[in-house]
Amino acid sequence: MINFTDSVGAGDPFAADLLRGHTDTIVLGVLRGADRYGFEIYKAIRDATGGQYEIKEATLYASFRRLSRDGLVEGYWGDESQGGRRKYYRITDAGRAVYRRDVTAWRATQRIINTLLDLEEDPR
Amino acid sequence: MTSTTTLNLHRALDEAFAAAPPGAPTQDLKEEVRASLLARSAALEAAGADPGTAARTALDELGDLREIVATLDHPATDAAPPDLAVERLLHRVRPRPAYVLRTTALGIVVAGAATLLALVAVGVLGWSITVGALAVPVLALGAGTLVADALRQETTSSYALPTGRALGFGAASTATGAALGLAALVVAAPPLTWAVVAGAVLLVGGVLAFVALGTTATNRHKPWVLDEHRRAAAGNRFEQEPDAAARFGIYVSALGFAALLVFALLTLTVGLRWSWLALAVAVPAVFLLLARMLFPAPRA
Numbered sequence: 001m002i003n004f005t006d007s008v009g010a011g012d013p014f015a016a017d018l019l020r021g022h023t024d025t026i027v028l029g030v031l032r033g034a035d036r037y038g039f040e041i042y043k044a045i046r047d048a049t050g051g052q053y054e055i056k057e058a059t060l061y062a063s064f065r066r067l068s069r070d071g072l073v074e075g076y077w078g079d080e081s082q083g084g085r086r087k088y089y090r091i092t093d094a095g096r097a098v099y100r101r102d103v104t105a106w107r108a109t110q111r112i113i114n115t116l117l118d119l120e121e122d123p124r
Numbered sequence: 125m126t127s128t129t130t131l132n133l134h135r136a137l138d139e140a141f142a143a144a145p146p147g148a149p150t151q152d153l154k155e156e157v158r159a160s161l162l163a164r165s166a167a168l169e170a171a172g173a174d175p176g177t178a179a180r181t182a183l184d185e186l187g188d189l190r191e192i193v194a195t196l197d198h199p200a201t202d203a204a205p206p207d208l209a210v211e212r213l214l215h216r217v218r219p220r221p222a223y224v225l226r227t228t229a230l231g232i233v234v235a236g237a238a239t240l241l242a243l244v245a246v247g248v249l250g251w252s253i254t255v256g257a258l259a260v261p262v263l264a265l266g267a268g269t270l271v272a273d274a275l276r277q278e279t280t281s282s283y284a285l286p287t288g289r290a291l292g293f294g295a296a297s298t299a300t301g302a303a304l305g306l307a308a309l310v311v312a313a314p315p316l317t318w319a320v321v322a323g324a325v326l327l328v329g330g331v332l333a334f335v336a337l338g339t340t341a342t343n344r345h346k347p348w349v350l351d352e353h354r355r356a357a358a359g360n361r362f363e364q365e366p367d368a369a370a371r372f373g374i375y376v377s378a379l380g381f382a383a384l385l386v387f388a389l390l391t392l393t394v395g396l397r398w399s400w401l402a403l404a405v406a407v408p409a410v411f412l413l414l415a416r417m418l419f420p421a422p423r424a
Contacts, residue, residue: 039160058191087156
């Protein structure tokens with residue numbers, strides 16, 4: 001199984017680059033259903049792709065900071081657990097709106113790329 | 125989890141964060157990473173790994189801690205602000221075809237009713253109770269529906285207004301539209317006391333509703349517009365200066381009281397036929413006052 005980590009040079013570089021550009025949207029998508037803490041988000045992404053894609057935690061923390069700065073997620077400290085307090089993230093209304101916008105943009109992009117790649121594969 | 129394992133994780137964190145700039149963000153990030161490491165380590169232990177291996181695996185999977193610490197050296201807030209014109213184009217919201225068709229059709233109907241009433245008012249068409257009973261409700265309800273429907277639409281610069289507030293603006297527009305329609309009838313027809321009274325009540329009610337809705341409006345816009353507002357240091361003056369909002373309330377109350385006095389005076393002197401002019405002058409004055417107070421001219 002190919003493992004697409006988000007590090008440069010690992011796995012397929014095209015897929016890794018493509019996925020890295022959507023880290024914030026992926027995090028927003030994971031947070032849509034429930035508030036989660038960092039490791040939960042990491043696990044949710046890894047499990048959802050059957051282990052094919054893992055976002056490095058450094059990338060995730062940078063994403064949390066960007067999303068918090070833009071008001072798209074809110075962080076709050078949860079209860080003490082396993083010797084440490086977990087910082088949970090909650091998606092805001094603005095975050096949901098941006099997620100919907102990004103999904104719409106992705107669908108449009110996907111259609112264009114699919115069309116263009118089909119043209120490339122079947123030259124007339 | 126053994127204390128040795130925990131100690132190793134804490135030590136690794138202390139070493140990685142030793143060079144980080146001291147402060148709340150650093151401590152915050154450190155605690156967040158610590159919680160993740162402990163959670164991962166506990167999950168591995170639960171899966172059967174021994175504590176030492178679990179801790180090492182958790183640290184290995186986390187990757188280079190220095191990269192995480194580096195996010196503090198290059199905070200996300202240092203990023204260059206986006207080009208607002210590009211952002212607007214990217215996030216442009218196109219009107220829905222059903223809404224465009226609905227608004228166009230309704231606009232034609234409302235314009236027709238308004239034209240009919242205007243022709244009656246200037247004497248081109250004769251007055252009749254049937255015309256009044258048909259045209260005034262069509263004008264009023266049509267205008268209200270147009271306004272409420274428009275406010276429920278999402279635009280490039282604003283989210284859709286909440287249903288309650290959109291209906292409020294629609295009701296205020298309906299009342300004002302009905303008052304204008306009745307005014308046209310009053311001008312054209314023999315003195316209609318009921319129309320003058322009803323029109324005055326509707327107009328005052330409509331204006332008060334507009335003022336109430338306008339002064340309680342929040343500035344909930346899309347993130348990039350909020351960012352633009354923040355950078356332009358603009359904002360709702362009434363939110364920033366509560367005393368200005370209080371002054372506005374007092375001015376409007378005084379103006380309303382004066383308008384009602386003049387209305388009564390005109391009714392007693394020249395009759396009901398002309399007394400509505402007092403309200404017709406007061407309404408634009410309120411809007412002018414609102415505009416002047418919300419957007420004061422810059423001081424030299």
